[in-house]
Amino acid sequence: MQVKDIMTTPLSIDKSERLGQALDLMEKYDTRRLVVTNNGKLGGIITMRQIARVLGTRRSLGLPASSLHVAAATLDAIITVLPEMEVEDAALLLQKTSVLVVMKGEEILGWVRPREVLATVKLAGAARDAMRGALTVNPHERLIHARRMMMDRDLGRLPVVEGGKLVGIITERDIAKSLRAFRDLVSWRQQDARIKNLLVSDVMTQDVQSVYGDTPLEEVRAIILNENRGGLPVLNQDGQPVGMITRRCLIDYLVRTR
Numbered sequence: 359m360q361v362k363d364i365m366t367t368p369l370s371i372d373k374s375e376r377l378g379q380a381l382d383l384m385e386k387y388d389t390r391r392l393v394v395t396n397n398g399k400l401g402g403i404i405t406m407r408q409i410a411r412v413l414g415t416r417r418s419l420g421l422p423a424s425s426l427h428v429a430a431a432t433l434d435a436i437i438t439v440l441p442e443m444e445v446e447d448a449a450l451l452l453q454k455t456s457v458l459v460v461m462k463g464e465e466i467l468g469w470v471r472p473r474e475v476l477a478t479v480k481l482a483g484a485a486r487d488a489m490r491g492a493l494t495v496n497p498h499e500r501l502i503h504a505r506r507m508m509m510d511r512d513l514g515r516l517p518v519v520e521g522g523k524l525v526g527i528i529t530e531r532d533i534a535k536s537l538r539a540f541r542d543l544v545s546w547r548q549q550d551a552r553i554k555n556l557l558v559s560d561v562m563t564q565d566v567q568s569v570y571g572d573t574p575l576e577e578v579r580a581i582i583l584n585e586n587r588g589g590l591p592v593l594n595q596d597g598q599p600v601g602m603i604t605r606r607c608l609i610d611y612l613v614r615t616r
Contacts, residue, residue, distance in 0.1 A: 361448050362441035364478055365460045365468030368393040373401050377412070377426040380404055381538060388586055390514070390531065391457055393466065394432045400466055402432040403457060407514060407530045413537035414505050441467055446616065449475050452609050472605035473586075476579055479612060485578050486571035488611035489592045489601030494519040495528065497559035504558050505533050517591040517599045518562045524591055524599050526562035536561040568593050571600060575611070578603055 370393040371380050380392055390406040412431040437451055438461045448470055451458055460467040481488075494517045495504045504516060508530060518526035540553065568591040569578055581587060582605060589604030 359445045359478060360441065361439055361443045361445060361458070361460055361470055362467070364445060364474045365441070365470050366474060368459070368466065368469040370395050370466075371404070371428055372396070373427065373429040373432055375428050377409060377428060377431060378538065380428050380431075381409060381534060384531075385535075390588065391471075393459060393469065394428055395466075399464055400436070400438070400459060400461070402434045403436050403459075404428055404431050405433065405456065405530075406534050407508075407512075408433055410505060410530045410534040410537065411509050413534060413541065414502065414509075439470070445475060445478060449609055449613050449616075453606070453613060456606075472609050473583060475612070476605065476608055477583060479579075481575035481579055481608065481612065483575045483611070483615070484571065485569050485573045485575060485590075485592050485603050486601070488575060488578075488607045489571070489603040490607055492517055492591065492599045492601045494599060495558050496520060497525055497557065497562060499558050500554060501533065501536065501556040501558055501561060502553060504528055508533070514588050514604065515602070517566075517602065518558055519599055522598050524566065524568060524593065524597070526559075526564045527566040527591065528558055528562040529588065532561045532563060566591065568599075569603065570595065575608070579608060582608070 369387055369389060373394050373396050383392060384406060392404050394401040394404050408431045436459055437455050438459045441460050448458055452472055458470045497518050497520055515527055515529040517524055518528055570593050589602050591599050592601040592603055594600045
């Protein structure tokens, strides 16, 4: 099977558009990334994680998301592939990036993300076989600390744990949306002081779906694909978080076991 058999049509935005417009598109189509174009040609990728990174920097404090351009959060380092590439080779590349842009010359034909690859396979094993160890945060920690942990470790989500129990999850989307609202509502003179008062509990998602260590990977894969989940906390039989399983985890497991 080749990349052209599984690629899908990418959502795109011009680099001159506002960051708020990118967030609105991501929210509307329930996606975490967009292809960035420059006069119709490939200019890069913008991701929810990069938006969360940009909106949390001190140099952009005081500026609402509506005043920042897509170019400010565009990632230029992007992997392009030919439509004839084998899907197995695409899976190898997806261990390094979140999306491959399929090109023919300068024409954008489509994109391939982990979800497109995972939709074509069956996975043996259990969640514990593919999960990574869980870094967690407390609901009473400052949001800026959780954001820093996610940016430093290149993570899209963190389980929120209190008293050894899972009480929620905080994602790059939660952070980006909350920082956008914060910038739009709080006077720029007060932002530097008040952003430190935002807590994880203020923005986390409480209704979080999880799986157990012995949950079959096929069930995990179905949840992630059918519900468009970026990742799921993995619990032991006592309900304590012991790991996270993400799309990237499944891709790594797929490559490792093929």
